[in-house]
Amino acid sequence: REPGWLARPHTRLERRFAAFHRANPHVYHEFERRALQLHAAGARRIGAKAVAERIRWDIKIRTLGDESKINNSYTALYARLLIHHHPELADVIETRARKERAA
Numbered sequence: 001r002e003p004g005w006l007a008r009p010h011t012r013l014e015r016r017f018a019a020f021h022r023a024n025p026h027v028y029h030e031f032e033r034r035a036l037q038l039h040a041a042g043a044r045r046i047g048a049k050a051v052a053e054r055i056r057w058d059i060k061i062r063t064l065g066d067e068s069k070i071n072n073s074y075t076a077l078y079a080r081l082l083i084h085h086h087p088e089l090a091d092v093i094e095t096r097a098r099k100e101r102a103a
Helices: 012-023 027-041 047-055 074-083
Strands: none
Touching: 012 027, 012 074, 027 047, 027 074, 047 074
């Protein structure tokens, strides 16, 4: 089950992320796989940006609809989606308060 902000995106960023996520579900699965692997290895902090950068530089991963494999603006939303699906990671992945702006 998806969080409300993804099921019913309100902001421009949420709408862009939702479209990208629908077109490229494998990117989230790779983000999730890598973060869970780090957590299983004992990582006490997982940097969402570091996970996203590794995916960006993996030549085997391809995406549709965006110049970059993962837009920098999507990293925080991937982190929130991961925490939604894996609440046990809430203390391992740092998130900041979002500035909500409907547009």
